[in-house]
Amino acid sequence: MEKPLTQHIVPGRKPLNLQEYEKVGGYQSVRKVLKEMTPQEVQTLVKDSNLRGRGGAGFNTGLKWSFVPMGDDAATPKYLVANADEMEPGTFKDRVLLEGNPHQLIEGMIVSAYAIQASISYVFMRWAYKLAAKEITQAIHEAYDAGYLGKNILGSGFDLEMHLHTGVGRYMCGEETALLNALEGKRANPRAKPPFPQVSGLFGKPTIVNNVETLCNIPHIINKGAEWFKKLGLTEDAGTKLYGVSGRVKTPGCWELPMGTTIRELLEVHAGGMQDGYLFKGLLPGGASTDFLVEEHLDLPMDYPSIQNAGSRMGTGTMIILDDQTCPVGFVHNLQHFFAQESCGFCTPCREGLPWVEKILLALDRGEGKPEHLLTLDFHTKYLGPGNTFCALAPGAMEPLQSALKYFREDFERHIHEHHCPWSKTTAWQPST
Amino acid sequence: MLTTEEKYQIDHEISLVPTPKNACIEALKIVQHSHGWVSDESLKDVADYVGMSTAELDSVATFYNLIFRRPVGRHVILLCDSISCYVMGYEDIRNKLFEKLSIKYGQTTADGRFTLLPNCCLGTCDCAPALMIDNDLYRNLTVEQLDEILMKYT
Numbered sequence: 165m166e167k168p169l170t171q172h173i174v175p176g177r178k179p180l181n182l183q184e185y186e187k188v189g190g191y192q193s194v195r196k197v198l199k200e201m202t203p204q205e206v207q208t209l210v211k212d213s214n215l216r217g218r219g220g221a222g223f224n225t226g227l228k229w230s231f232v233p234m235g236d237d238a239a240t241p242k243y244l245v246a247n248a249d250e251m252e253p254g255t256f257k258d259r260v261l262l263e264g265n266p267h268q269l270i271e272g273m274i275v276s277a278y279a280i281q282a283s284i285s286y287v288f289m290r291w292a293y294k295l296a297a298k299e300i301t302q303a304i305h306e307a308y309d310a311g312y313l314g315k316n317i318l319g320s321g322f323d324l325e326m327h328l329h330t331g332v333g334r335y336m337c338g339e340e341t342a343l344l345n346a347l348e349g350k351r352a353n354p355r356a357k358p359p360f361p362q363v364s365g366l367f368g369k370p371t372i373v374n375n376v377e378t379l380c381n382i383p384h385i386i387n388k389g390a391e392w393f394k395k396l397g398l399t400e401d402a403g404t405k406l407y408g409v410s411g412r413v414k415t416p417g418c419w420e421l422p423m424g425t426t427i428r429e430l431l432e433v434h435a436g437g438m439q440d441g442y443l444f445k446g447l448l449p450g451g452a453s454t455d456f457l458v459e460e461h462l463d464l465p466m467d468y469p470s471i472q473n474a475g476s477r478m479g480t481g482t483m484i485i486l487d488d489q490t491c492p493v494g495f496v497h498n499l500q501h502f503f504a505q506e507s508c509g510f511c512t513p514c515r516e517g518l519p520w521v522e523k524i525l526l527a528l529d530r531g532e533g534k535p536e537h538l539l540t541l542d543f544h545t546k547y548l549g550p551g552n553t554f555c556a557l558a559p560g561a562m563e564p565l566q567s568a569l570k571y572f573r574e575d576f577e578r579h580i581h582e583h584h585c586p587w588s589k590t591t592a593w594q595p596s597t
Numbered sequence: 598m599l600t601t602e603e604k605y606q607i608d609h610e611i612s613l614v615p616t617p618k619n620a621c622i623e624a625l626k627i628v629q630h631s632h633g634w635v636s637d638e639s640l641k642d643v644a645d646y647v648g649m650s651t652a653e654l655d656s657v658a659t660f661y662n663l664i665f666r667r668p669v670g671r672h673v674i675l676l677c678d679s680i681s682c683y684v685m686g687y688e689d690i691r692n693k694l695f696e697k698l699s700i701k702y703g704q705t706t707a708d709g710r711f712t713l714l715p716n717c718c719l720g721t722c723d724c725a726p727a728l729m730i731d732n733d734l735y736r737n738l739t740v741e742q743l744d745e746i747l748m749k750y751t
Contacts, residue, residue: 253679253718291663292675292719294732327613332622333663335717349614349621351660367615410681410722417723452680452718482722490684498683502717508660 166396168384169377169404170420173264179299182306185267191312193386194274198320201386203234206279210382213390214402219247219338219375220450220479222468231362232280232370242282243371245347246273246379248289248296249331249338252451253502254484257406258376260418262289262296265380266303270326272379274312275386277324280372285326288343291333300328335506339555340373341365342508353510354555377406399424401467409435411485412442418482424465430483431462443488446571450479452499453560455567456486475567491587492572493579496565497525503561511554517544518561528576531584538576541569599642603627607646617647621654625664634665662716669712670705672750675729678715681722690726691715693740697747710750 172180172188180188197206211226232242246269250258261269269287277285287304289297304326307313315323334352336342341355344366365371381403385393394402401423407430408418414436421434427449431437438444446456449466455476457464464470471478486495504518521544524537545566548558569576578586599607610623624647628639635643635658637651644654658664665673676691694713698706705712721727724736735746 250720251718254681254722255718256720256722259720290720292716292729292734294734331663332626332661334661346622349619349623349657351657367619408723410725411684416725448680484680484684484722487684495680495683498678498680502679506717 165422167404167420168388168396169261169268169380169406170264172268173260175264179263179265179303180267182267182303182310185265189387190267190383191271191310193383194271194278194312195318196386197275197278198318198322203279203281206275206386209390210279210385213385213393215378215381215385215393216401216468217375218377218381218405218480220252220453220477222478225374225378228362228374229276229280229372231360232372233363234281238281239369241284242280242369243366244273244277244280244282244285245340245343245366245371245373246285246287246376247338247340247343247373248287248293248300248376249343250293250376251290251335251338252453252480252482253499254410254448255408255451255480255482256410257408257418257480257482259293259296260406261376261380262293263299266296266299267307268380268383269300269376270303270307270312272382273326274307274317274324275382276372276374276379278322280370282370282372283323283325285324286347286366287326287328288337288347289328289330290337291331293330297328297330304328334508335502336508336557339557342555343373344371351508353508356554397423397467399465399467400469405466405481407434407466408480408482409485410482411447412439412487412490413437413485414439424467424470426463426465427457427483428462430466431485435485438485438487441489444485445488445490445492446486448479448484448486448564449476450481450483452484452502453477453556453563454479455563456571457567458571476563489587491529491585492568492575493525493528494585494587496568497522497529499564500525500561503557507557513548514553514555514558517548518558520544521548521561521565528579529585531579531582533576533580535580537580538569538573541565541576545569599628599646600631603631604646607643611647618649621647621649621657622661622664625654625658629664633671634668636668640666668705670709672711672731674711674713675716675719676713677717677719677721677725677727679718679722681718682726685725687726687738689740690728690738690743693743697743711747 207229215225216222336352337346342352346352361371405423410416446458500522504522507514509515545562548562550559606627607624610620611617624643644651719727726738727736
C-alpha cells in the first residue's frame with residue numbers, strides 16, 4: 165500500500181534534513197515544474213488529479229487555483245498561504261505532517277506558488293505547535309540556503325519568499341478569510357465573499373489558502389501524475405487520506421490510508437476497537453463540526469460523497485468516538501461551549517444563539533431541563549443553519565447538535581424526565597468552574 | 598517605554614508588511630515575550646509605535662486568547678477542555694489542579710508561580726488528556742503524574 169505523505173515520517177525520529185530529503189527524491193517536483201511545465205499545466209494536472217481540499221471543505225484544489233488572475237495584468241504580489249492553524253477539536257493530522265516532514269510541505273508550497281505565480285508565501289501555524297514551528301523554521305532556512313526559496317529559484321527567474329507566522333489563538337483563524345485578517349494584524353472576523361480571496365485576499369491581492377495536507381500531496385502528483393493519484397483511492401475520491409481516531413478505543417492514532425477506507429476498518433483494525441468495558445454509540449467523522457454517524461453507517465467508505473450522502477461531512481477525516489459511558493448531552497454540551505466561546509461575535513445569530521444553546525444544554529445536564537427546551541434546540545438548528553449566519557461557524561456547530569437530537573433524542577428526554585444526568589460518570593459539565 | 602531591542606524586533610516585523618499597523622499582533626507578541634503580558638502602558642506604547650489608537654489596538658489584543666491583558670504567573674498552564682479530552686476524562690485533571698494549586702481558571706497562585714487557563718483542542722487527541730505548560734506539551738495525563746510535572750516549574 166502506497167503512503168506518499170508519510171513514507172518518510174518515523175514517529176519519534178527527527179524529520180529528514182534537506183540533504184536527506186533530496187536523497188529520497190525531495191524537491192524533484194520543484195525542478196520539474198520550473199524547467200518543464202507552465203503554471204497553467206501545473207494547475208491543469210492538479211485539477212485532473214481530483215485532489216480535494218483536506219481542510220474539510222473538499223473543494224477541487226486545481227479548480228480553486230484556476231480562479232486566480234494570471235498574466236501580466238494580474239495584481240501583484242500574489243500570495244500563497246498554508247493553513248496550519250489546525251484547531252478543529254478532535255483533529256491532529258496536520259501536526260503529523262508538520263513535525264514529521266517539513267520539507268514536503270515547503271516543496272508543495274513552492275510548486276503551488278509557481279502554479280498561481282505567487283511571490284510571497286506564509287505558513288500560518290497555531291501557537292500550540294511548538295515543535296512543528298521549530299522544524300518548519302529550520303527547514304525554511306535550509307531551503308533558502310539551497311536556493312529553493314528566494315530570488316531566481318534554480319535559475320528559473322521565479323522568486324518566492326516564505327515566512328512562518330505563528331498565531332495567538334482563536335479557532336476562527338482557521339477560516340480562510342479570517343486567517344487573512346489575522347495575518348494583516350486585525351481581529352480574525354471572516355470577510356464577506358465575494359470578492360473571493362483568489363481575486364482579493366491578503367492585503368487586497370490575489371491569494372490562495374490551502375490546508376497543509378492538501379499542499380503535501382502536490383509534489384507527489386507532479387512526480388507521478390494525475391492517474392496514479394486517482395488510483396490511490398478506493399472509491400471515486402482520489403489519493404490517500406490521513407485519518408485519525410480518538411476517544412475510548414484501544415489504539416487511538418493517525419494513519420495514512422487509501423481514500424475511501426471504511427469507518428469500520430478505521431475503528432476496528434487501526435484503532436483496535438473499543439476499549440474493554442466500553443461500547444460504541446456514535447462518532448463524529450471529521451471533527452467537532454460534523455454530524456454524528458451511528459452503527460448503521462460503519463461500513464461506509466470515508467470519502468467526501470459517501471459521508472455527505474449519510475447526512476454528515478468527512479471534514480478533516482479525524483473521527484471522535486462517543487462511547488456508551490459518556491453522556492451524549494454532556495458530549496454535545498462540551499462542543500457547544502467550544503463554539504459559543506469561539507464565535508467571533510460579528511453576527512447576531514451566532515453570537516447570541518450559541519450561548520443560548522449552551523445554557524440549555526447546561527440546564528439539561530444539571531437535570532433542570534424542561535420539555536420545551538428540546539424545541540428551542542430544534543429551533544436553533546434551523547435558524548443557526550446555513551444561510552442564516554455570516555460564516556460557517558454556527559452552521560458547523562449545529563451539525564453535531566441536530567444529529568444528536570435525531571439519534572440520541574431519548575437520552576435528551578431522559579435528562580428531563582429523570583431530573584438528573586443518567587450517566588453517573590458525568591455530573592454536570594461546568595466549563596467555567 | 599519600548600526597549601531598543603523591542604523596537605528593533607518590531608521594526609523587522611514592520612518591514613515585512615505594507616503598513617506598520619499590519620505588524621501590530623507581532624508587536625504585541627514581542628512585548629508579551631519580554632513582560633509576560635501586555636499592560637495598558639505597553640498597549641499604548643505599541644499603539645503609538647505602529648500608528649493605531651489604543652482602542653483599536655485593544656480590540657485586536659482582546660480578540661486573541663493568547664495575548665494576555667492581565668498579569669499571569671511565571672508559568673501558564675493551558676489545560677485542553679475540548680471533546681477528546683472530555684471523553685478521556687480531563688475533568689479529573691482539572692479538579693486535581695484546582696485542588697493542588699488552590700486556584701480556579703483565570704487565577705494565579707498566591708506565589709505567582711502558575712496561572713491556570715482552559716484551552717481549546719491542543720491537537721494531540723490520540724494522546725488525551727493533554728495540557729501545556731509554557732512551551733511544553735504533556736500527553737496521556739493521569740492525576741498521579743501532576744506532582745512530578747508541576748515540580749519542574751519554579
